[in-house]
Every structure is written in structure tokens, then in C-alpha cells.
Amino acid sequence: MREIPIQSAEPLWRRAISGAQILFVAFGALVLVPLLTGLNPSLALLGAGVGTLLFQLVTGRQVPIFLGSSFAFIAPIIFSIQAWGVPATMGALACVSLVYFAFSGLVWKHGADIVHRFMPPVVVGPIIMIIGLSLAAVAVNMAMGRSGDGKLELVPYGTALTVAGIAFGVTVAVAVFAHGFLRLVPILAGVGAGYLAAIGFGLVDFAKVAEAPWFALPAFVTPSFEWAAVLFMLPVALAPAIEHVGDVIAIGGVTGKDYTEKPGLHRTLAGDGLGVLFAGLVGGPPITTYSEVTGALTLTKNFNPAIMTWAAGFAIVFAFFGKFNALLASIPVPVMGGIMMLLFGSVASVGLNTLIKARVDLDEPRNLVIVSAVLVFGIGGLALNFDGLALQGVSLCGLVAVVLNLVLPSRRVRA
Numbered sequence: 001m002r003e004i005p006i007q008s009a010e011p012l013w014r015r016a017i018s019g020a021q022i023l024f025v026a027f028g029a030l031v032l033v034p035l036l037t038g039l040n041p042s043l044a045l046l047g048a049g050v051g052t053l054l055f056q057l058v059t060g061r062q063v064p065i066f067l068g069s070s071f072a073f074i075a076p077i078i079f080s081i082q083a084w085g086v087p088a089t090m091g092a093l094a095c096v097s098l099v100y101f102a103f104s105g106l107v108w109k110h111g112a113d114i115v116h117r118f119m120p121p122v123v124v125g126p127i128i129m130i131i132g133l134s135l136a137a138v139a140v141n142m143a144m145g146r147s148g149d150g151k152l153e154l155v156p157y158g159t160a161l162t163v164a165g166i167a168f169g170v171t172v173a174v175a176v177f178a179h180g181f182l183r184l185v186p187i188l189a190g191v192g193a194g195y196l197a198a199i200g201f202g203l204v205d206f207a208k209v210a211e212a213p214w215f216a217l218p219a220f221v222t223p224s225f226e227w228a229a230v231l232f233m234l235p236v237a238l239a240p241a242i243e244h245v246g247d248v249i250a251i252g253g254v255t256g257k258d259y260t261e262k263p264g265l266h267r268t269l270a271g272d273g274l275g276v277l278f279a280g281l282v283g284g285p286p287i288t289t290y291s292e293v294t295g296a297l298t299l300t301k302n303f304n305p306a307i308m309t310w311a312a313g314f315a316i317v318f319a320f321f322g323k324f325n326a327l328l329a330s331i332p333v334p335v336m337g338g339i340m341m342l343l344f345g346s347v348a349s350v351g352l353n354t355l356i357k358a359r360v361d362l363d364e365p366r367n368l369v370i371v372s373a374v375l376v377f378g379i380g381g382l383a384l385n386f387d388g389l390a391l392q393g394v395s396l397c398g399l400v401a402v403v404l405n406l407v408l409p410s411r412r413v414r415a
Contacts, residue, residue, distance in 0.1 A: 037078050042325045043283045047284030048315050051276070052312035054274045056271070056309060059268055061306070063268060064304065065248075069284075070287060072128070073093070073236055074344075083229070084226055084229040088226040091224050093276070093279070094276075098273075103269050107265050108266035122358075124351075126375055130351075132348030133348045139340035139343075145337075155334055159201050159203070161334070164194070167191065194335035213323070216325070218283075238398055255297070373401075
């Protein structure tokens with residue numbers, strides 16, 4: 001591939017500004033995940049900052065990638081917190097790193113093809129769809145001003161729908177009609193518009209923001225480890241781990257370098273896994289490669305990995321701003337509901353697009369069986385209990401999809 005030289009003599013102040021811009025591009029998605037799941041946004045910033053630095057350490061700071069909160073874990077985190085609590089969820093999320101390390105070892109020994117052999121698009125596609133659709137009802141309830149389970153009314157119905165509609169509509173409008181840099185931050189624009197509307201309706205209480213200190217240590221979470229939570233969460237990592245491979249190839253296409261060869265896909269996977277491990281141990285959501293950062297690099301043509309170091313540093317600094325964390329926590333439920341309705345559907349669409357791009361033939365019985373089983377098991381909420389150990393949701397769907405893909409014949413069996 002044609003290599004594009006990196007300007008190592010770039011002034012320090014320009015690197016700092018470029019790093020701040022990268023963090024701004026990733027910021028909306030980065031803090032949205034903890035806001036939707038009830039986790040601490042400060043810990044998400046800390047996890048992203050330190051995780052990116054760990055990634056750079058493992059890869060020799062050769063890849064211009066910033067790691068931020070993974071959307072794939074939103075629905076599983078919400079369910080896991082309800083079922084097992086925050087400490088057990090954090091322990092399970094830390095264990096998710098094992099999937100990245102396992103993939104790294106397989107790629108190091110057998111090459112990248114081994115990943116796609118066990119998890120082709122017919123497996124990955126429906127799993128991603130379930131990640132997006134499994135908690136669609138939570139998004140709708142929040143948009144209507146209710147708690148995620150629909151049992152409590154937090155905001156009057158009409159007001160909630162109006163605010164959620166503004167957040168939803170602005171996000172859609174920016175994503176579809178905006179140009180240039182603004183098009184990279186549709187979620188941030190939607191949250192901002194919804195928040196302003198919520199202020200107009202008197203839904204925002206600034207008292208906690210005023211009381212919060214300017215600087216404060218994040219409220220770290222000590223993880224605990226429960227087998228049920230760990231087994232539930234591990235299969236969720238299949239999708240972002242495979243997405244990682246695509247993102248590394250994509251950023252290589254932008255910069256003109258083949259990062260799967262140098263520093264090597266096994267190192268990028270291990271670096272990502274190390275970041276996921278750190279985030280889970282301190283109480284933040286898992287982190288992953290960000291496509292919006294790739295888009296920003298495409299626009300700016302600044303491919304120096306050092307700017308990601310600056311972005312990571314700024315993220316760590318922001319993690320210790322108490323008022324900033326309180327401001328994020330003041331965002332009302334309907335605003336997040338409006339965003340979640342679009343976001344969960346978008347994740348499901350990514351899964352559908354995975355099937356379309358790979359031209360998965362659903363007239364082939366084996367493919368139809370795999371996709372159908374995963375969708376019904378996941379959306380229907382099927383659970384298998386073994387002496388108190390439950391398999392359900394994404395974990396069950398992932399296991400079923402992989403097993404069916406291995407045991408069913410690859411071609412139609414004819415009489």
C-alpha cells in the first residue's frame with residue numbers, strides 16, 4: 001500500500017489542537033454510553049484516555065486510533081445491572097478483554113482468517129441486530145418519560161414526547177443534511193437540542209451542578225465476579241472484536257499503511273483488550289475503535305498518532321472535572337430516550353448491513369435457520385437455566401449462532 005509520510009516536525013501546539021478536535025469528535029458517543037446505562041461519565045473519559053494510551057504502548061504508537069465507549073454493550077450493560085448489579089457488571093466487562101486476548105492469540109498463530117472462519121457474517125450480523133433490538137422497549141419507555149422498565153412516570157407524557165422528538169429530529173436532520181465537520185457529531189447535536197428543550201420545559205435541575213466541586217476524583221467501582229454475569233457478557237465482545245478488524249483495515253486505507261502487518265493485527269487486538277480490561281476494573285464501559293475518528297482523519301489529513309496521545313490526555317483531565325460530570329447527569333430521561341430510539345435501531349441496521357454486504361443467501365436453509373433462531377431467541381427473551389446459571393440474550397444467541405454455523409452443512413442437502 002502507498003505510505004503517506006507523517007510530519008514529525010509538526011508544532012506542539014498544533015498537535016494539541018488536533019488532539020482536542022479528536023476528543024470533541026468522539027465526545028458525544030463517548031459520554032453517551034455511560035449516560036444511557038447509568039455508569040459514571042467521568043470513568044468513561046478516564047477509561048478512554050488511559051485505554052488509548054495502553055493501546056499506543058502495545059502498538060508502539062504507530063496507529064492513529066482513539067478508543068472510546070462501545071455502543072455494542074449498551075443494552076447488555078443495562079440488563080446486567082438490573083440482574084446482577086454494578087460491581088458484577090464491571091467484573092463481567094473486565095472479563096470481556098479475554099475475548100480480545102483470545103482473538104489476538106489466534107491471529108498471531110493462524111492469521112486473521114481464523115476469526116472469520118468461526119464468525120462469518122451470517123453469525124455476526126444477527127448477533128449485532130439483537131444487541132440493538134433487545135432493549136428497544138427501554139428506549140421507547142424513556143422517550144415517553146418513563147423509567148426503562150415502564151413502571152414509573154418521571155416526566156409527563158406529552159412533555160416527554162416533545163423533548164424526545166426534538167432530540168430525535170435534530171439528530172436525524174444533522175446526520176442526513178449537515179455537511180463538513182457538523183455531520184460528524186449528529187448525536188452531540190441531538191443531545192444539545194434536546195437538553196435546551198428540556199431547560200425550556202423546566203425539566204433540568206441545576207442545583208446539583210452548582211453544588212458539585214470543580215475538581216473531584218471519579219467514583220471508582222470495585223468489580224466483583226459472578227459466573228452468570230461473565231457468561232452473559234462474553235459473547236457481546238464478538239461483534240466489537242470483529243469490528244475492530246474492519247476499523248484497523250479502514251484506517252489503513254485512509255493513511256496508506258497496512259496496520260495488520262505492522263504493528264500487526266494481533267497487537268492492535270491486544271491493545272484494545274488491555275484498554276477494555278482497565279475500563280472494566282475502574283468502573284467504565286468497554287472501549288473500542290471509533291469510526292467517527294477515522295472520518296475526522298479523512299477530513300483533516302493529519303495522520304500523526306501523536307494527536308491521539310493528546311486526545312487521550314485531554315480525556316483524562318476532563319475525568320476529574322466534578323461540575324462537568326454533574327452537568328451530564330442533569331440531562332433528563334426523554335432526551336436520552338429520543339437518542340436511544342435512533343441509536344438502537346442504527347445498531348440493528350449495522351447487523352442487517354453486515355448480511356447485505358456479505359450477500360448472505362437467506363434462501364439457503366442453513367443461513368435462514370441461523371438468522372431466524374438468533375432473532376427469535378434474542379427478541380423473544382429465551383433463557384436457559386442450568387442449576388442457577390442462566391444463558392440468555394446475546395450470550396445465548398452468540399452460542400447458538402456459532403454452534404449452528406459449525407454443525408450445519410455449508411450447502412443445501414439435496415435428496
